[in-house]
Amino acid sequence: MKRLSVLISVLILAGLHFSLTAEGVGEAPQNLSGEPETIQVAGLKGPTSIGMLPLFKNRPSFAGGIQAEYRVVQEPQIMLARIMSGEVDIAAVPINLAAVLYNKGVPYRFGAVTGDGLLYVVSSRKDISSMEDLRGRTIYCIAQGSTPEFILRYALDRSGIDPARDVTIDFRFDQVSITPQLVAGKIDLAVLPEPFVSIVSAKNPEVQPVIDLQKVWARTSGTGETYPITAVLVKAELMESKPEAVEAFFSEYSDAIDWVIAHPKETGLLAEEFMDMPAGIIALAVPRLNLHFQRPVEARPRVDELYRVLHSFAPASVGGSIPSDEFYE
Structure with missing residues (x-):
């Protein structure tokens, strides 16, 4: 229970929680068998998911005609439950929660950093x-x-x-x-x-x-770089079975973050539309949200440094130990 309490407090820190949950809708493209294929993508409401907003709006298709269904998760407990149950294929979460889940044996891998400290x-x-x-x-x-x-x-x-x-x-x-x-x-x-x-x-x-x-x-810190704060987790099975779709998703995600940085006012309007967040406030906040896309090979030194610091204060905040190489593969 103590560790769960740490998880919840960490998640609460990651973003604003309002009264509305937004879900991406629309028909998925058909694959060769005629059955619709979708990837379930979830982001915690607040700064954790701001960089994903253009994907909510445009819903691009990926390799093999796969499309993603996007959901903003209103409550941290719901996000935790969806990840633990495997309901979510890709999830944007606080970066130390990613380590905690890995150390609990939850079968997800580190996909990218999408935001630095704020x-x-x-x-x-x-x-x-x-x-x-x-x-x-x-x-x-x-x-x-x-x-x-x-x-x-x-x-x-x-x-x-x-x-x-x-x-x-x-x-x-x-x-x-x-x-x-x-x-x-x-x-x-x-x-x-x-x-x-x-x-x-x-x-x-x-x-x-x-x-x-x-x-x-x-x-x-001596690194010349700041610390990351948001991680995107990908279900291990999805990484193995549909690597092209995962890579295409991250390419679109990187472009979405670039667009958000360049268009704070329009981003505010998307935040209002999809997350019921005040457009004007989000537009003001975007330059200080420090959105930053990095894949694991580039991001790992910064991620490990943050994990070492957090572990030195409270080992439970990263699940008791710093994740091994497998986490990044």
Whole structure:
């Protein structure tokens, strides 16, 4: 139960959850036998699935006339259940959940990274622009025991700031209740993911992102690169039986991400249409969502580095161990 709790808190961190589930519809093309063939694709509602939105709209066909049926999963528990049952062929999930599922023996493989970190220190103060400026202050952070806390502590430590002595980290607010506190000016310094950053800034322009934790990671980790946050899992059986369709899917996914980056306003409209998310907020958030497509060979060094850091804070957050070579094959 404790590990399941970690999974759920990690998933909740990955995106906004509204009241509507959108599902791709339409008739699938016929294969040679006359039977329709579809790949079931699911993405958790929120930033995890923003890069997939053009696929929802255009529904391209893949090798052999295969088409995908797209679903936005409203609740993290539902996503977890669909993956565990094998109902979903391809799923966009938080990257540490991918490791947890692999370590539980769930037969999915790592298909791609589709997004990097999206955590920011936001503040209404004018005297904060660097990690050193956080020394001696109270930082409000959501989701104790999950990725935001671990990234914040890592960034502080690598910047020469002792998280236990040099700052106070306050976890009293969750990602929903912290928003009105920042908007009303009751707190003035917090760590938030997008699109919550854009939501707060839209309601109170005095509150702006003052530190990009992704850049801090890139600078202090020694890698020159930031950490990934979204993974796409593919059912192992699908990778083996329909490799051409899987490759075609990822080619379309890469193009979709490029389109989203170049068209934030139109992406906002798609988010409103398919995920019941506010178009204007998503349009503002797109440049800070850090959408980034990488296949496993290129992404693995960054993925493994993140897993090592998370494992050092809480082994359960990656399922107890860092995935082996098989995960990436």
